[in-house]
Amino acid sequence: MPELPEVETLCRQLRGVIADREILSVKILDPRLGAVDGLVGRKITAITRQGKALEIKLDNDARLLLHLRMTGKMEWQSASRALPPHTRFIIAFSHGRLLCIDPRRFATLVITADGSSQAFVKDPLHDFRIEELHKIARVKKLPVKSFLMDQRLIAGIGNIYACEILHEVSMSPWRPVCGVSLREWRKIERATKEILEKAITCRGTTVSDWRDLFGQKGEYQHELKVYDREGLSCLRCHGIIQRLRLSGRGTYFCPTCQRR
DNA sequence: CCCTATGTTCCCAA
DNA sequence: CTTGGGAACATAGG
Numbered sequence: 001m002p003e004l005p006e007v008e009t010l011c012r013q014l015r016g017v018i019a020d021r022e023i024l025s026v027k028i029l030d031p032r033l034g035a036v037d038g039l040v041g042r043k044i045t046a047i048t049r050q051g052k053a054l055e056i057k058l059d060n061d062a063r064l065l066l067h068l069r070m071t072g073k074m075e076w077q078s079a080s081r082a083l084p085p086h087t088r089f090i091i092a093f094s095h096g097r098l099l100c101i102d103p104r105r106f107a108t109l110v111i112t113a114d115g116s117s118q119a120f121v122k123d124p125l126h127d128f129r130i131e132e133l134h135k136i137a138r139v140k141k142l143p144v145k146s147f148l149m150d151q152r153l154i155a156g157i158g159n160i161y162a163c164e165i166l167h168e169v170s171m172s173p174w175r176p177v178c179g180v181s182l183r184e185w186r187k188i189e190r191a192t193k194e195i196l197e198k199a200i201t202c203r204g205t206t207v208s209d210w211r212d213l214f215g216q217k218g219e220y221q222h223e224l225k226v227y228d229r230e231g232l233s234c235l236r237c238h239g240i241i242q243r244l245r246l247s248g249r250g251t252y253f254c255p256t257c258q259r260r
Numbered sequence: 261c262c263c264t265a266t267g268t269t270c271c272c273a274a
Numbered sequence: 275c276t277t278g279g280g281a282a283c284a285t286a287g288g
Contacts, residue, residue: 001267032283052268069268071284086284104283106268142277151269159267208266247278250266 001210002068003052004124004156005199005220010074011049013213014056014098017076018044021093023058028109030088030102036111038062039091051123051155062113069106075099076213124154124192134185137177144180145173146247148188157192160205160227163252165191167226170236172258173251198223226252 002010026039039058046057054074056064068074075084078096086103100107122129133154137147148154148162157165166173168191169184180188204210204218207228211217221228225235230243230252239256 003267006267067268069282070266071268102283103285104266106283108269140276146277149268205267210267248280249268 001071001073001208002204003158003161004049005161005196005202006204006210006212006218007049007052007054007068007156008200009203009212009218011047011054013076014047014054014074017096017213018056018093018098019047020044021095023091024094025090025092027090027092028088029090030105032105033088033107033109036064036109038111039064051151052158062111065108065110065112066100067108068100068102069104069108071104071209072100072102072107073209073211074213075101075211075215122154124156124189125196128154128189128192130185130189131182134180134182137180137185139178141176141178143173143246144171144175144177145251147177148192149249156196159249159251160207160224161192161195161199163227164195164225167236167252167254167258168195170257172260173246173253175260226254228252 020043022041022043023039026036028036042058042060044056045059048055052067054066076096076098084101086101088100088102088107089109091098136153140147145162145166148157148165165188169187199205199220202219202223203212205220205224206217207221226241229241232241234241234254234257237254237257239254241252242255243250243252245251
């Protein structure tokens with residue numbers, strides 16, 4: 001579920017709530033999640049995002065890495081309310097508690113002792129090295145959509161935003177990425193930044209169950225041009241939006257203005 | 261009831 | 275090495 005804009009939303013909201021606060025207790029409710037020891041008594045010094053992963057830094061240089069995968073959510077409770085179903089862990093502070101809720105249990109939580117950032121992440125909002133991507137892409141023949149979603153190359157773009165970006169630049173998701181020109185890459189870069197930044201402003205896309213830290217829906221679903229619009233008319237050319245499968249993922253596109 | 265769908269990514273095999 | 279498919283899991287809908 002959460003792609004870059006959703007994780008960035010959580011990141012910003014968490015900064016406002018738990019930055020500089022001390023962890024009072026930790027309860028892991030899902031045995032699939034490994035033990036995370038040494039958290040009690042630590043203070044949160046920073047909250048950052050690496051692609052779709054959330055990184056919580058502590059005052060002993062340890063880092064807590066959380067990846068929400070498909071259905072993970074974070075919820076802040078300032079007054080102690082009932083525990084929602086599928087709550088997987090709880091981190092308690094003096095002024096409230098942070099829950100992770102994850103029905104499908106794909107989310108992962110790990111603690112790393114050292115402070116060395118192993119991050120070699122190309123964040124599309126910051127270091128989108130377009131010439132470098134173009135060079136890598138030139139020798140690959142996989143579809144451009146799969147390339148955009150390869151987290152090792154560009155960290156943070158998932159299924160929804162990949163569909164939206166390709167529609168914005170009028171490119172077929174099946175286009176072999178080796179044929180994408182540098183000029184077209186520059187268009188992709190611009191569209192990616194615009195779409196992701198707008199989606200962050202909207203606090204993400206709620207097509208199904210995404211909620212922010214305070215349980216609120218996002219607003220970007222009202223801005224979607226192709227995703228979740230199968231059978232509706234294209235907002236650019238009035239073709240009919242289709243949904244087909246690409247590498248196992250539901251892919252929305254306009255066959256009229258995204259011919260190639 | 262059975263089959264399919266779902267926003268992610270790891271692992272395996274052709 | 276590259277690429278595609280299935281699995282990990284839970285729930286909803288036809």
